[in-house]
Amino acid sequence: MDYLCKLLYEEIVGIYDRINENSLDKLEFTLKPDMVGNRGIRPIYNHMVNIVNKVQNVEFLRLVECFSVLKHLDGHNKTLIVLGPNGSGKSSFANYMKTLDTHVKVIPASKPIKTHGLVQQLYDSTIEKYNQQLYSNGGEDTNLLNKLIIGICSEHADLAMKFYDTKKANGKSTYEKVKEIFDDFFEVKLDYSQFSQKQMMCKKGDGAPYTFNQMSDGERVAFFYIATVLSAPEQSFIIVDEPENHLNPAIYNKIWDRLIEVRSDCQFIFISHTIDFISARTNYELMRISEFEYPSNFKFEFLGESIENIPNQMIVDLVGSRKPVLFCEGSKVDFDYKIYEALFGEKYTIIPTGNCTTVKDCVTACGLHARKLSIPAAIGIIDSDLKTSTEMDTLKNKGIYTLKCNEIEMLMLDEVVFKAVLERRFKSASVFDEFKGEFFEKTRSEKERIVKRLVKAEIDGIITRTTIDDKANKTKEDFQNNLSAIYNSIDVDFLWSNYEGKIDAIVDGGDYTDALRICCLEHREIMPGLTNKFVSDYSDTALGIIRTDKNVQEQVKQKYFPDIT
Known part of the structure; x- marks a missing residue:
């Protein structure tokens, strides 16, 4: 952050000199009013001076805006993961950041994954030019992958020539660094046999080399990630939108872990909603864009690595x-x-x-x-x-x-849902009465098991709500007596007979709604166990009706969720 701010400051300071050197000095040499007899030249000269001043102001304001965005990130030196709903400004943030400086690299959600053959006008591409052009035009550069590969080929050839001339190694080329990481993750290996033609090749085992475009989408995207990150200038911001795109979950976490480790001088900012990717990060911080006003007014909320009692997912x-x-x-x-x-x-x-x-x-x-x-x-x-x-x-x-x-x-199993299922399956509504009869019979035959669970639930509730006052109970005997009193206050006989009576009343009175409220038999005993005797695949049909039938939805909501609006 400090390094990038220093570069922006130097750029602000140099605006006036740079613009004058490039434009106004030449203008003065050709149109200086004192050197020209015709006074009609002076208005033109003054107009041009005003234009130069306006350009200075625009450039100055742009760089000040850059500072206003970067100041929010100051002090947040961990890997950042940007979260937020669609339309919250995540992509706008990435698009804006890529205009700041060559030390900000943005890898967008839409990645170039195929080359377009040898384009003659790109033949002199270099890694430096690639870094300057990486989506700097505000849109997708269809030749970006070509430029990257040509730049890597050219740099590797230059280093090879220098070594040939001086017999002194000058460090690894970008190609060697990329190949070292890429080859660790894929069976296919990068091959430089066509570097003289500015082409990246690959091969498997002892097979013949084949073209870059013949690799899988995942292999090509992985190359683009690795090569772009390793080509970035020192101390860069590297912003990656959807870092898991086109890659197998088993591999993308390992690749990004490796790249973050190798480029520890850089700060990575990921825009992702994939929990597998987020959960695999270490030393990271979640952030969201809390406010966004187009084009460059951003406010951020930093959430840390987690929020108490809320899982990251x-x-x-x-x-x-x-x-x-x-x-x-x-x-x-x-x-x-x-x-x-x-x-x-x-x-x-x-x-x-x-x-x-x-x-x-x-x-x-x-x-x-x-x-x-x-x-x-x-x-x-x-x-x-x-x-x-x-x-x-x-x-x-x-x-x-x-x-x-x-x-x-x-x-x-609600009556409205059940009858809608029967109608959908072209069955008589009277089938519901047959099912209800067997349901009540099942409830009666399993009464003891149901009563046992009802009594247990009530006792659990009593114990949960009961506390022992350590101020009132000062000795071990006090605690023992208090605990005994709590358990003695639970009248199991009363609870048991009370629930037996309730179940008998529900079954004898045919109260189907109350029966659903107290039925605590195992799921499969009733659905699909009992329901499928009357309607095959009952649960799937019932779910389909609840999902699609607006009338059923409204009746269910009014009956079971009247307080949720």
């Missing part, structure tokens, strides 16, 4: 979201995520967290770090898991909503 999703966030249990392959995405995905970014504890932790953490993460709000949905109404109300006050049936699989 979720940080990537959170920072990449412009919507409120809804945390749920499970993963992206589970029913929880798929159903909540269908019901709430238009308004919320749905993020699965694994279990109910992490849902609670993430909602709490987002409340603490809402400004840093720049998210409007965060809520959570968890399975009821036989929670009491008191527990549910407490969670609701914290923004965590409890499903109004025991688990998400039970929601898929």
Whole structure:
């Protein structure tokens, strides 16, 4: 950073002299008014002086803008990873940075991965010219890869000639450095047999050399990454947009680890949403663009390596979201995520967290770090898991909503959903009554197992909510007596008979909604176990209906999630 700022400062100081030397001095020599009899020349001269002054001002302001951007990065010397939703200014940041100086190298998301044959006007390309032209024109240079390869060929040939003349080695050429890294990762090896024709070749084993374009996309992109990074001037900023593009996940982390190690004099800035890439980084810092006003007004928020109680995968999703966030249990392959995405995905970014504890932790953490993460709000949905109404109300006050049936699989058995499945599969609505009858019978036959789980859940809740006051209980005997009192207060006989009575009342009264709320049998016992007796592949059809039927979606939301708008 200090080195780049020093270069920019020297450029600012040299603006006036450089412009005068290149333009005004020549103008004075040819149009100096005192040397010309015709006074009509003076207005032309004055006009040209004004133009030169304006050019100076424009160049000065551009460099001042450069400083205003770079000052935000001062002190952040680790590898930086830029996060943010589409439209937040990430690509604009990369595009702007590449205009600052030849010591800022930007590798865009769209990489040149094929050469275009020998272009005569590029024959004198050098690595220095390549560094000056690396996307400096603001767009994609279709000959960029050609320029890079020709520059590498020319430099290697020059060093070889100097060694031939002086018999003194002058360090490794860029080609040798690139080949050393490239060959470590790929079976194909780089070959210099056509350097006299300014062409990069490659070969496998003892086979004949073949052209650069015959390599795979991944091999060519890896060469471009490696060669561009190794060609960069000392103490450069190297900004890489989508560093994992075209590369196998098994290899891109190792390549970038190696390049960061070899170019430890440079600072790397990656723009990536790939958690495998981000998680593999060491000594890094996450940052997001908190404000962006085109073309060059950037403000940044630095997030460190992590945020307490929020896994990095979720940080990537959170920072990449412009919507409120809804945390749920499970993963992206589970029913929880798929159903909540269908019901709430238009308004919320749905993020699965694994279990109910992490849902609670993430909602709490987002409340603490809402400004840093720049998210409007965060809520959570968890399975009821036989929670009491008191527990549910407490969670609701914290923004965590409890499903109004025991688990998400039970929601898929709701009468509205079930009858929609029957209609989709051209079956009579009366099949639902047949299923319901067997469901109640299953509930009655497994009553003891259900009661046992209900009683356990209530006892767990009592113990969780109970604390021992160490001020009131001063001795070991006090603690023992207090603990005994807690356990003695739990009347298992009462709880057991109470839940037996509730289950009997639900089954005898045919209360299907309450049955779904308390049913805690294993998933596969009911779905697909029982459902597939009536509708084959029931769960897939039910999920498809919830995803596509707006009427079913609205009824499900009103019944199970009336407080989520």
